[in-house]
Amino acid sequence: MRIRDLIAEKGPTLSFEFFPPKNDIGFWDLYRTIEALEPLKPDYISVTDGAGGGTRRKTRELVARIKTDIGIETMAHLTCVGSTRDETTAALDELRRSGVENILALRGDPPKGSSEFVPTEGGFHHANELVAFIRERYDVCIGAACYPETHPECPDPELDLEHLVRKVDAGVDFLVTQLFFDNRFFYDFKDRAVAAGITVPIVAGIMPILSVKQVKRFTEMCGTSIPDDLLRRIESVEDDAEAVRHIGTYHTTRQCLDLLENGVAGIHFYTLNRSTATRAIYQHIKTDR
Secondary structure, eight states, rough: OOOHHHHHOOOOSEEEEEEESSSSHHHHHHHHHHHTGGOOSSEEEEEESSSHHHHHOOOHHHHIIIIIOOOOOOEEESSSOOHHHHHHHHHHHHHHHHOOOOOEEEOOOTTTTSSHHHHHHTOOSSSHHHHHHHHHHHHOOOEEEEEEOOOOSSSHHHHHHHHHHHHHHHTTTTEEEOOOSSSHHHHHHHHHHHHHHHOOOOOEEEEEOOHHHHHHHHHHHHTTOOHHHHHHHHHHHTTOHHHHHHHHHHHHHHHHHHHTTTTEEEEEEOOOOOOHHHHHHHOOOOHHO
């Protein structure tokens, strides 16, 4: 089922995101992890676009197996990184043959070791070009990314919003935000997006805090901030992994409940391929709904 229809018909969606493993052992370990989520009945599961041809093939295989074998709706990520238009067409053809009808279209991060994105010859420069390419040729549901605290490469929030309007106008059906830890950023961003004419649903991207080192690395990479009081609390128990996870899980649970109470279109959990904390939060908010 298409994600835009899920949101329209059932209200706030709850979903998980995983990244493809690099080898067959990791593939089947992850498959079993996702299979164990089936009793929770998530609305969909997304799989990121791995770097390099081999891992990308695992992305396509994984989303197809999740949808056909496990019976959970899926969304495949597709990026501009390292792909020509012909290669993108081949990937989309394969996904459609597998019955996958939800695509998250992204520019993608620069390859490891590069400080900036360099378009592939014969490929796409920006996500809006990829969105337009897909919309013109394929009858699929297209999601795209947005940034409540602005894209890390864009210093101007208004310019970032202009880029987003251009991307949505190219054919986006719904948006998924970059991770954030303070809901005020989300609400402010949503108000500005609506004022700019964006009417598609905006799904909140949420990541539970599992370690201080990890969350600092991600926030630096994504241009996301951590509330001062939350940072002080996790730093005070930095050497106690269980205490950090407890604080992080509590914060994320309250964050999700607040979003649901305020009419969010959906919550998309960035699991980092670890489902335990996310599963606990998911079960709690499902019970509370």
